[in-house]
Amino acid sequence: MAFGLSDRVKNIAPSPTLSIDTKTKAMIAEGIDVINLSVGEPDFGTPEVACAAGKAAIDQQFTKYTAVPGIVELRKKIAEQLATKRLSYTADDILVSSGAKHSLYNAFMALCNPGDEVILPAPYWVSYPEMIRLAEGVPVILPTDESTGFKITPAQLEAAVTAKTKVLLLNSPSNPTGAVYTPEELQALAEVVRKHDFYVISDEIYDQLVYGVEQISIASLGEDIQKRTIVINGFSKSYSMTGWRVGYLAADRAIVKAMTSFQSHTTANPASISQKAAAAALDHKDDTMVPEFRWRRDYVLERLRAMPHVSCETPTGAFYVFPNCSGTFGKSYQGHAINNCDDFAALLLEKANISLVPGSGFGSPNNFRISYATSRENLAKAMDRLEAFLREVQ
Template identity: 50%
Template structure:
């Protein structure tokens, strides 16, 4: 059976694969602690759910414009003006089926075959694959703990070639929780703008910051705004992962191209979820604040617990809901009756021997690390730490 080169070359999402395996074990009665998925464990806020119910009762169940209903695009434009200090018109916003879909549309809109997209590592697992699907070539630039896992202007300059088309930046970062400062973003944007790059800024975790501030590059200088494709959504901040609402805000020609691509691929986004997203963006934000403070407590619990374990080195993340410790001190050792030859093997050992699901750093372009999500209860985090202590104590 013939499959296209595109289909043969694409890799499935490692995080989804591990999350699926963890859920299978749970369904079989195993006491699995799932620290693999980036999914809030909180319920969607009540006023958001009520808005969806009202939309159903009102019969708001038809197709909508491909780029999203005007009410939601106005709410998104107001959100960016209020929270980020950057102005967008309604027709510069395209609502998509989650932030991942918005990113995919962006790469499809700006990449020609062979165009290079610069991606700092560690990176979210889907960035390189989406670039490849769009015909582009991912150019991976390694970062490390010595820079707080941040791309520097010097490293960006070294990665530039005549084929460079775009740069993707994710702050707060998945998987590291890194938050770039205003000055750092300005310095990177200056290099990118001079090189004529599109700057694709993934800002899904903007409301989950514990130290520092969130800054949108598009708000820094007018010339940057014209080179930025800003990606955001309601999944993380409002515990709305399954509602599948994300968006892109971009200069009008890019937004128009993305809307046209979407119109031929998926057409409009779920009508009811759009009404729910309006309520999330325009309604009370108390739940967002409460969730953020609970994440902060979980972060501190996990960081402090991991820092006491042998062979693990961990930086305190400033945002998102992940911890990304180095586990190089464990590799090559016998753990749980098996040799942990690399981070992939170690993740398998943790799942099979301790029933803890994590994602190996290899999936994010940086072998020797693990990503642990603290979007789960403190009770689960405490139990995970106890299991790790027992397992590693007997290594």
């Protein structure tokens, strides 16, 4: 007899973004006026057409199992959407899952053998290292900072390649930095991928949220690179559908077939109702979200740049800014020492009632993440509080 949890789950680190969120919600429940800048979801509603399609699905009893990789109607529409990004896929090259998180997990499980190395640029989204480890892969972290706009260089990638390299993870636009790779930068990285022949998992979930730059997929740079790439995307961010849980991947058909088989034994199809809503969402054209996010980004940057002890790059995508707070390290606020970004975020929450995520969870201990997916009014209040806090740091 042997009791106890598996090593697999015992070794998982809790999500730092979710734990900050939990603490924040507890403070709010106590009646404390906390401004939450830690959330990773748009503060916009799900498009009406998607809601209507979801309701119609229920009314029409579209409430049973569907095909494991998703209904053909949805996969066809996704293929059409990908074609607008110069990506050539058919419905058979697409696997719809219960959120992009699920798609990513499927991808790592399908590609990694124990000990396979996954090159992971930092700052990274918190779930990547844990998912890689769950798939028994080894995350090989490539640190980046403001000096390269939080992007890896081809030389850095080349130097990280070993005989065990299996996958390069790219996330453009990035959570948490908002950095977007240019076509030229992707081309240079693609050369290294071709030369050493490994896979790319390209998480493009923020692809529609870009400000004055073009987002392209590395997979669009040629048939050979498309064959090696698993494109990840979903409906959570671009269509404000976080709770509906619909994400997808597009890849070489043989890989999709293997992953579909894997999904058939784990979760089977994503929710039938959500699939109908997602298919309808693809007909929705929104021209308010991007300008509004852009306005907020510019506002936050302008405010931050007038504050002492912090500096901030200009992100060109997603809805995050990722300022550097290392100028506060070794200083204190009202007698409380700030030695790292965790102290900084904890003090901000406790003393200034602003909730944001320290960079440590993203593999970037000099920074912190602000999500500007909240109202202009909240942002103004939060920036006033942050400025007052920083002016007292000495």
